[in-house]
Amino acid sequence: MSILTKALIANSVVVSAIESKDIVNKAIKIHNLSPVAAAAMGRALTMAALMGEEFKNKEDYLTAVIDGKGPLGKITVCADGNGHVKGDIENPVVETVVKQDGHLDVGDAVGKDGTLTVIKDIGLKQPYVGTSQLVSGEIAQDFAYYFADSEQKPCGVTLGVGLNRRRCKSAGGVWVQILPNCPEDVLSRLETIMYAMDEMSYQFDGSTAEQVIRRFFGEFELTITESVDIDYKCNCGKRKINRIVKSLGKDEALQIVDEMGQIEVCCHFCGKKYTYDRDAVEKLFR
Ligand SMILES: [Zn+2]
Secondary structure (H helix, E strand, O other): OEEEEEEEEOOOEEEEEEEOHHHHHHHHHHHOOOHHHHHHHHHHHHHHHHHHOOOOOOOOEEEEEEEOOOOOOOEEEEEEOOOEEEEEEOOOOOOOOEOOOOOEOHHHHHOOOOEEEEEEEOOOOOOEEEEEEOOOOOOHHHHHHHHHHHOOOOEEEEEEEEEEOOEEEEEEEEEEEEOOOOOHHHHHHHHHHHHHOOOHHHHOOOOOHHHHHHHHHOOOOEEEEEEEEEEEOOOOOHHHHHHHHHHOOHHHHHHHHHHHOOEEEEOOOOOOEEEEOHHHHHHHOO
């Protein structure tokens, strides 16, 4: 379980922060992620958690797809209004390259020549879809650019995942949203603070989200407005998988059972397997 804390700063800036180690470790376990894949997906899941917290209704749903054309392939992360996030990655075992400064080369593994697409379903007739170009493939910068470019929302985003071999030892993210009434002097201080917000995973090592917010923004008038639990949890279930099997059509479904003995559907987000034997298939199409 991870705790996300939100604060209003100087009456003109909304800051959300999450300590996301548990979420990243669940993703590593489910997807058997190599370190660079864990860093990329961990950052993306952390951002999805921060964005999902904005939802007003439990049914609201967000999907973000990072398609950088790099070795990791497409990274998909989802968040809902229940405080649940989940993710999928095309190539989870990409070899890890370490840059000269000792950091994992997430940008090259994600790729830079692609797009970030965000789909928000908040119960309107059509879901909202926004797309922007990737800036660096490092995820945080890409989301910051997305907010500015696609949602006309000036934001600062910083995300970090610290790993010890195949385990996440600390992770977290901070999302700074500047409200239209933000005074110039606050804005210029924020720029300096955001610039200093480096090595995010260390900041969250042994610190809660609230402590990180107070550490960086303590000089401003600060009100904690929310504190919620977020978890990596999949919302797949028999009913959803039934629909997928039904979409095959009865003839094709039965043909698979004839050839393979059963139909097996594996959820990409949590690894759970659903199986259908002949009886189950026939019952489904009855
Ligand atoms: Zn699932």
